[in-house]
Amino acid sequence: MEIIRLDGRKMTDRKATHAYLKRKLHLPEYYGNNLDALWDCLTTDFSGKMIILQHPQLVPKQLGDYGEALVRLMKEVAAANSAIRLILAYPIQS
Numbered sequence: 891m892e893i894i895r896l897d898g899r900k901m902t903d904r905k906a907t908h909a910y911l912k913r914k915l916h917l918p919e920y921y922g923n924n925l926d927a928l929w930d931c932l933t934t935d936f937s938g939k940m941i942i943l944q945h946p947q948l949v950p951k952q953l954g955d956y957g958e959a960l961v962r963l964m965k966e967v968a969a970a971n972s973a974i975r976l977i978l979a980y981p982i983q984s
Contacts, residue, residue, distance in 0.1 A: 891938040891975075898945035902952050907960070915939070925956075925963055936973040946978045 894914055901907040908923040917931050943949075943964060950957035961978075968976035 891940050893940045893942065895942045895944060898943060898948040898952075901949050901957065901960075904953065904956060907953065915941075925959060928960075929963055929967065932967040932974060933971050935971070938973050940975045940977065941968075942977045942979050944979045945981060947980060 896911070896914055900910050905923070908921075908928075911917065911928065912921050912923070915932070917928075921927055921931060941964065943961070946961055949961050953960065964976050968974050
């Protein structure tokens with residue numbers, strides 16, 4: 891199983907977020923840079939991925955409703971595709 895670490899701090903706007911996701915998740919060249927395309931790519935990817943989303947609380951803070959939808963989509967993908975496991979890694983409070 892491939893382990894992929896995503897950093898919520900790097901998801902600062904929609905364009906940057908989709909470019910980052912495309913690179914980190916090895917999405918195909920034809921990836922459409924939107925949530926529907928992300929859903930389509932991840933729910934049909936059976937290669938086995940553990941996605942660790944670090945700082946997930948920052949995604950909605952930086953992207954608003956779109957960020958909330960993105961985090962929700964990632965959770966739904968993990969529920970729909972048993973080859974994808976999602977871990978939300980919140981920073982440890984001292």
